[in-house]
Each structure stands twice: as structure tokens, then as C-alpha cells.
Amino acid sequence: MFIDRASIYVKGGDGGNGIVSYRREKYVPLGGPAGGDGGDGADVVFVVDEGLRTLIDFRYQKHFKAPAGEHGGTKNRHGANAQDMIVKVPPGTLVRDAKTGAFLGDLTEHGARLVVARGGRGGRGNTRFATGVNKAPDMAERGEPGEERELELELRVLADVGLVGFPSVGKSTLLAAVTRARPKVGSYHFTTLTPQLGVVETPDGRGFVLADLPGLIEGAHEGLGLGHEFLRHVERTKVIVHVIDMAAVDGRDPVEDFQVIEHELEAYDVALADRPRVVAANKMDLPDAKEGLARFCEAYPELEVFPISGATHQGLEDLLRKLADILDEIPAQTQPVVVDTDEQTHKVYRLETVQPFTIRRQGGEFIVQSDELEKLVTMTNFQQFDAVKRFQRILKQRGVDDALRKRGAKDGDSIRIGDMVFDFVE
Structure with missing residues (x-):
């Protein structure tokens, strides 16, 4: 779970x-x-x-x-x-x-x-x-x-590499092929509903964490499908791997699939557009995959595409070496992913008039609101005569007595500070 x-x-x-x-x-x-x-x-x-x-x-x-x-x-x-x-x-x-x-x-x-x-x-x-x-x-x-x-x-899942793509393009099969993780694999959409992690070890001894992230659909950045439940995990990854079904098993168009996924990522967070990415051209063991790969490479000649098959393990070593190379090139100080703009630690200081307390009348009570005075009430033992005198002295020094008189408080009126209610005495 x-x-x-x-x-x-x-x-x-x-x-x-x-x-x-x-x-x-x-x-x-x-x-x-x-x-x-x-x-x-x-x-x-x-x-x-x-x-x-x-x-x-x-x-x-x-x-x-x-x-x-x-x-x-x-x-x-x-x-x-x-x-x-x-x-x-x-x-x-x-x-x-x-x-x-x-x-x-x-x-x-x-x-x-x-x-x-x-x-x-x-x-x-x-x-x-x-x-x-x-x-x-x-x-x-x-x-x-x-x-x-x-x-x-x-x-939010912390992984070096995240697998992204539409449902049923073979992400879980790829994860199982290159790690010891055993995600649920099925021939139906949304087999993976939660992120799955696995540790990859390349033939030359390097390693990294790979995440199989739940499949997204068009409109995910607006919360459709798994929506934000998926996209917030992508923010944590250092490298994005687009897993594309080149055989178009479900009648999908590989070229269009890549466009939609890129749009969803950028619409959710523009910073994802600058994240290193490679394309895993999956299901190359199936008919029509070569034709789909040719059309894809023609449409995106600038992309680095790795023809693979998660089922037969075709081309996986080259893909893993490339991912390890990219991770080696990312400076250590830039690897932690920056969180949302509303989570930045920048602070803006403004000059504001501090109100030490406020007084309002409710029914037959005058209510004095102040965090400092409410804490004072909690810490004062009113069974001790000296403590009561100190409490009264502090109220007078803070100007509470004068403020209550200006609000019309008279002898015998009830004053509430926090959980304490006492009578106003001239």
C-alpha cells in the first residue's frame, strides 16, 4: 500500500x-x-x-x-x-x-x-x-x-529517473526488466495506480533509482485522471524517460502521444521543460513498431531515441548506460529538485503597525484578544496574591485598563481574556 x-x-x-x-x-x-x-x-x-x-x-x-x-x-x-x-x-x-x-x-x-x-x-x-x-x-x-x-x-517520490507515458505503454514491464521491483503488470489501462521504485545497476557498476509513475492522460495538469497525483511525483525526478508504444497496440499515434505528454508536463510546471529527457521507443519486438519508430524519428530528429523492448530486454543496456551518463553530468548541487513557487523560502518584510491587543464587546462581556495576554493568563496562578497583583500591574502597563474605560467598561463589568473571566474594578 x-x-x-x-x-x-x-x-x-x-x-x-x-x-x-x-x-x-x-x-x-x-x-x-x-x-x-x-x-x-x-x-x-x-x-x-x-x-x-x-x-x-x-x-x-x-x-x-x-x-x-x-x-x-x-x-x-x-x-x-x-x-x-x-x-x-x-x-x-x-x-x-x-x-x-x-x-x-x-x-x-x-x-x-x-x-x-x-x-x-x-x-x-x-x-x-x-x-x-x-x-x-x-x-x-x-x-x-x-x-x-x-x-x-x-x-513526493524521490527518484533519479522517472518513467512517463500513457497507460499500458509498458512502463511497469520496463521497470521489472531492469530492477528487482515487481510492479503489477496487466493488459489493461491504469495497472499502476501508485509510484513504484526500483534500483538499477548498469553493467559498468553504476546505479540509480528508477520510478514507474502512474500513466497520465490528456488534461492531467487540470487534475483529470490521476492528474496532480501523478505530476507532483515527476517534479522530484532528475531525468525524464518518455516511454512510447511504437507498435501502437491500442491504436495510439506515437508522435501525438509525445506531444500530449510534453504539453501536460510543461502546463503543470514550466521547469519540467528544461529537465533532461530521453525517449524509450518500446515494444520494438511487435509488428509495425519499425514503421512507428521511423515516423517518430522523422518528426523529432533532435531527440535521442533508444529502440527497446521491455518484454525481450532488447536495447536495455544502451538505455541504462545513457541514463547513468546523464546523471553523472548533473552537478551534485543542482540535483535536488526545486519545489513549487509557493514553497520558496524567500520572505518579504513590510513595516506594519503592531496591535498589542484588541477589545470587542459581545453580549455583556468585554473580550480582550491578545496572544501575549492570553499566554500570561495561562501562566499566572490566580491562587497566589502576588501573582494576581503582578497580572493587574501588567494589564495597566500595557494600557488595557485605559482602553477598557474608553470602550465604556464600568465597575462590575465582565472582562474575558482567553479562558479567564474577571470583574472590572476601578
Whole structure:
């Protein structure tokens, strides 16, 4: 089974809580605060494992929650940071944020890492809040919540050479003839519904990965047939091999077939037009194949054409040597395929007025919206008097109190920040 798309949920570990503690030692009166900080929560990290070939594991496990950091201890002992949660993915995995569509990473090399959900910072113990005015603060922070998000994973096959062509032109037979791969071979259209990979070894000892990609049809760039399910895998290949049925078994025209396939590739991505390509003139063991080959070579004299037969293995050595030569000529730094234009890492920075918070009225409540203030609510322990005073002080410093008054807030009105609702007090 080939699974090349998956939707999952990831959450970084919450930070550990800081604690309130004081030194309790003999002969040390008024020892002062000694509460330790909480440890940082773990990140969720994707790591490429070249032993994986599909995303099938994500069909059975869709939720990944990293462990939380350890709480702080007495005597200024800090909680331990949690170990990162490692999630293995196959080479060729693209990662996007499901809600925003933002491109997060393209994982191609074995061992490559991508942090997809960061763990929260550990909360500070009361030692951190000691001042000259308040030498024994009775407050500590809760740990910061870990980042959480929904992700869309997409696997694009990584292969050196991709076989492209209409259904039933013999791509699977060719793959089986030159590798140990055993794709499904049948005398009907769309025998291959998912990419098949095999490793080729040439007579002179060179090797490369060959992919049998599902057959396309006219209109594939618009999503017809297997459409984009096929074309996105072609983007990963370094060399394209057009497999053309020269015997016209299904009444097809070899010249027209090549034109249609080239149009579909270029219409999907203009960069594919510059990809190295050769033509495998297949089924040369059948009647009328020589006539079809002659017409094809006359129509495309600039192309390098290799007469072959996947069934009888005719001409395969010459084809494989040529493909190995082309791959040797491709500079190593240019071999990784550039992904879609919307996946580039270029960033444009614009000067924007930052709004620290917004206030809106809903029913009988004033709702204050701010990521920073909502995080502050989560990390504040409202059972601690000093923590409540600090929270009120921060709201005043941020200008929230004045903004609420301008919006008409009065004594006793309900104010909501995140999950916390409290009364407005003058």
C-alpha cells in the first residue's frame, strides 16, 4: 500500500511549573525564596529515515503530543527539560500547516530535522521575582503551553529517473526488466495506480533509482485522471524517460502521444521543460513498431531515441548506460529538485503597525484578544496574591485598563481574556 498524504495533529510539551518555596535551614533565619524553575517542554521533531517509503504509519497514529517539562523543586532546583519527541518520516516529505497552508519544510536528506511544534518554556520559581521591595515573593509562574497545530504531510517520490507515458505503454514491464521491483503488470489501462521504485545497476557498476509513475492522460495538469497525483511525483525526478508504444497496440499515434505528454508536463510546471529527457521507443519486438519508430524519428530528429523492448530486454543496456551518463553530468548541487513557487523560502518584510491587543464587546462581556495576554493568563496562578497583583500591574502597563474605560467598561463589568473571566474594578 502506498500512502502519500496524511493529516496529523502535533503538540509541543508544556513547560513545567515553577514553585514557591523558602529556605528552611537551621541557623538561617528568613532564608528567603528558594523555588526552582520548571523545565522546558519537549519539541516535536520530524527526522528523515531513508528506510521509510510511505506515510502509512500516520494512518494509524494521527496525534503526537510531546512530554512536558519537569516542575521546579525546592532549594532552587530546576526541573529537567523534556526530551524531544522524534517522529520519523520518509525522504521526500513536504510539511504544511493545515489551517494556514504555510509551507514549513521539504525533508529530502536522511537525518534532516524539522521542528514542527515547539515546547513551552518552563515557569519561573519565586526566586526569580525577588526584588529589593519584595524580598519573599509568594508567587511562581506556571509553565508555558506547548505549540500545537494541525499538519498536512505530502510525500513526493524521490527518484533519479522517472518513467512517463500513457497507460499500458509498458512502463511497469520496463521497470521489472531492469530492477528487482515487481510492479503489477496487466493488459489493461491504469495497472499502476501508485509510484513504484526500483534500483538499477548498469553493467559498468553504476546505479540509480528508477520510478514507474502512474500513466497520465490528456488534461492531467487540470487534475483529470490521476492528474496532480501523478505530476507532483515527476517534479522530484532528475531525468525524464518518455516511454512510447511504437507498435501502437491500442491504436495510439506515437508522435501525438509525445506531444500530449510534453504539453501536460510543461502546463503543470514550466521547469519540467528544461529537465533532461530521453525517449524509450518500446515494444520494438511487435509488428509495425519499425514503421512507428521511423515516423517518430522523422518528426523529432533532435531527440535521442533508444529502440527497446521491455518484454525481450532488447536495447536495455544502451538505455541504462545513457541514463547513468546523464546523471553523472548533473552537478551534485543542482540535483535536488526545486519545489513549487509557493514553497520558496524567500520572505518579504513590510513595516506594519503592531496591535498589542484588541477589545470587542459581545453580549455583556468585554473580550480582550491578545496572544501575549492570553499566554500570561495561562501562566499566572490566580491562587497566589502576588501573582494576581503582578497580572493587574501588567494589564495597566500595557494600557488595557485605559482602553477598557474608553470602550465604556464600568465597575462590575465582565472582562474575558482567553479562558479567564474577571470583574472590572476601578
